[in-house]
Amino acid sequence: MAQTEAPEKLVGVSGELDALSLEGACDYYHNYLNTFQIDLPLSVSFINRILFEKIRELPQHAKMLFEQAVKSAVQLANFDPQILRIGVDAGICPGATTVIKVLEGTHVEAPTFEELRKAPFKYLGDDIRRVCERVLKRNPMAVRFADLLLYVDFYQGLPPSAGLDVFKCPKVLQPLWAKRLFNHHAALGDVVAARPYWEIVAEQINDPLTLSRAAEMFHRAGNTPKALDLYEKALALDPLQRPYALRLDALRNPFTPDHSLVETKRVVIYLYSYNKGQVLAETLESLSRCAIGPARIKILLNGCTDDSLAVAEGARALFPQNELEIINLPVNIGAPAARNWLLAQPATRESEYVAFLDDDVTLQPDWLAHMLTVAESDPKIGNVGCKVVFPGRFQLLQYLYRHVSMTHEDAIRVSLPTAYQQYDIGLYDVIREARVVMGCQHLLRVASLADAPTFDIRYSPSQIDDTDHDLQLCLAGWKVFYCGTVTCVHHQGSGTSAKSKLSLASQGSIMGNDIKFHYKWYERKEELAKLDSLGLNA
Secondary structure: OOOOOOOHHOHHHHHHHHHOEEEEEEEHHHHHHHHHHOHOOOOOHHHHOOOOOOHHHHHHHHHHHHHHHHHHHHHHHOOHHHHHHHHHHHOOOOOOHHHHHHHHHHHHHHHHHHHHHHOOOHHHHHHHHHHHHHHHOOOOHHHHHHHHHHHHHHHOOOOHHHHHHOOOOOOHHHHHHHHHHHHHHHOOOOHHHHHHHHHHHHHHHOOOHHHHHHHHHHHHHOHHHHHHHHHHHHHHHHOHHHHHHHHHHHOOOOOOOOOOOOHHEEEEEEEOOOHHHHHHHHHHHHHHOOOOOOEEEEEEEEEOOOOHHHHHHHHHOOOOOOOOEEEOOOOOOOHHHHHHHOOHHHHHHHOOEEEEEOOOOOOOOOOOHHHHHHOOOOOOEEEEEEEEOOOOOOOOEEEOOEEEEOOOOOEEEEEEEEEEEEOOOOOHHHHHHHEOOOEEEEEHHHHHHOOOOOHHHHHHOOOOHHHHHHHHHHHHHOEEEEEEEEEEOOOOOOOOOOOOOOOOOHHHHHHHHHHHHHHHHHHHHHHHHOOOOOOOOO
16 A cells, blocks of 8 residues: 555644645535535635635636635624625625724724634633623623624523623624624524514525525424525525525425334344443433334443443333343443444344444434335435434534545545534435434444444444444445434534543544544545545536
8 A cells, every 4th residue: 555644634624625636625615515504614714725726717616616605704704804804805795894994993902802712612612701791891892702702602502691781783783793693593593582683684684594594493483485485595695505405305395204114124223332321221211212113122231330231121111012132241342343243133134224322312202214214215225324413402413424525645534524513403404315424323224234244343442433334335335314304312422523521532542543544445545536526416
């Protein structure tokens, strides 16, 4: 195998875009637009990548994507003069000049602001909030501090802070601030709080991001015709955003699960757990409230030293009509090997489908009917996953689906599992093909396991083994599907997500798996490259 650079050198989306050619960067960005609603970090990263080029000499496709990125960034950051100035300089939003002047004229304590905006919300959010509130008390017209405070609130999944009560928005910016507040509430999914602001701003809205949020607000309120109208307008304004087209189709043709499949299909449900007695009990309680028909249940205890065995034994009473078996291993063999141990059970060969559930999930009661219906729609579907969210009043998206985003000499990567800091408001309640879905709740067709019989134990103790397995299925000709009509609440502290609770050492183990993934797939990168344009020709 040829020598390659260490893949950890390409850090984040910006690093990946910088490593790609102009054509590769454009494909990367276009793939993202086919996958998720655009977010500020991605649009800004792409803008910065394009600014390396001679703008006037860009090919037409690159110009189109650059314009879309600038428009999106301006719409997502109405109160950031640096971003607004890019829009003005590009000739895309010349009207922003007045806004820039007001923002600069009301800006105070600039060094403090710059320090705050660079601070990580994940670790210092409460500190940033306190400083912003103090500055606003001294300077009630400090627009950029008010805007930053609202960003912290959104990051933490909160309504606007009481500290904003003292903010006095300059008159010329009041329509933009009302739109900002509408988007804050609507993007959280707070329909009641968002509606009054919509009445203020409705006549002036002509950007697709706001229209899409308004569409979901009306759909949640029961007015689907209005939602369709708003999504049609959003898609007309930004036809590159494929999620709008998929959502339009889903609203016009609602998905109907076949509940009879739960009774007629042979299904075995597998769970594995390590020292999570309490959350395992909650997961099994949640499963007991689900319609699973005669499905068999098998629980593998991965060298547990807590009360997990007693919890599993006690769960027998929850499933009087189902066969339940407990496999109590003396040592923790890790997640991939635990999956393989379960797949080696005779129940796998005797079933048509295998469902894997993590030990820390809250399940939708009719999940199995939905996922079976998707699987039965095409005999080549080998795996079906679902929408995964964090717990909370406003549920932050944790994982939707992925595609192969990069097959560079220096790194082989799959895309992000969800857009940055988006909440579950309904946009992703669709059925679509993917390349990778989340392993905490998914349904495997047993026939597909002939081509991918095991999960790779080199990724022990956890992480990436499910990604790797889905790619094996795809390269063998099977399809992976996302069923967004099923929502799984994943009470996890693993991974490197915004809410991860892992130590640096544990995160290092995950990053080590990224390197293993790169070198494992390097010699097949041309095959993977054929998977990286999912949806571009749809």
